[in-house]
Amino acid sequence: MNFFDRLHDRIVAADSVVSVGLDPDPARLPEVVRDADLPRWQFNRRIIDATHEHAACYKPNAAFYEDPDGWRALRETIAYAHGKDVPVLLDAKRGDIGNTARQYATILDEDHGPAADAITVNPFLGRDSLEPFLQHEEKGVFVLGRTSNPGGADLQDLELASGEKLYERVVHLADLWNDNGNVGLVVGATAPEELEEIRELVPDIPFLVPGVGAQGGDAEAAVEYGLADGVGLVNSSRGIIFAGEDSEARGGSPEQFFEAAGQSAKRLETRLNQFR
């Protein structure tokens, strides 16, 4: 089954377009998991327990797992999320020359354990660098379009000789690369005007919209323009998973830490659903 069909089913089942970002910064993990075997996995397990009813998807960022224990934690996390019927989008922003890209894309294969259902990729090296990902027909491939960071404009807003902006060209190419119907776009909620414009350019491609929550992006625009036929994802990472930090600082219990994550996910779900 195609990733976007599966995502559609999950969005309907959970009545949510919330992507919960699993970015377990070791410096911010609560005391209760710090001395555990695989702290990041123990943290994610509790976050998933607290948030899965509100999650259309989990989005671990590979940056938080790129060491031997991290990869184990990631595999455990993917399996656990799947056990709750929630798909997993690995935010890895991959993109390299052909033979290297083919190796990177093996992360989507199930040969060595549970694998993510979708991945983010960087289009800077062009089509051949993304081909090995696109060929995984059943997996979602989210191409960076217009990112949410302040420096996103440095290159992405550059005007080409054709008069197009670079991000517009990327969006056009992503549409061309969508032979298997498995391409999505990453468009930040901090760039609401670009979100609206990109939606006009590609009415049928679902977006992953990061940047609400800690980055202060526009939640209404994220929903209004992020969804294609009701399918798309609005991500918050730190705003959900570390929502319990204040309670921990005030001496709250571990249960309260994770309850706060559940409440934060629910609040975001409710807010986004107002605009769906």
Ligand SMILES: O=c1ccn([C@@H]2O[C@H](COP(=O)(O)O)[C@@H](O)[C@H]2O)c(=O)[nH]1
């Ligand atoms: O344009 C982009 C692309 C990816 N991200 C990633 O999303 C999360 C956002 O985390 P918050 O804590 O909700 O700010 C993180 O993994 C980023 O690397 C993005 O923010 N913007």
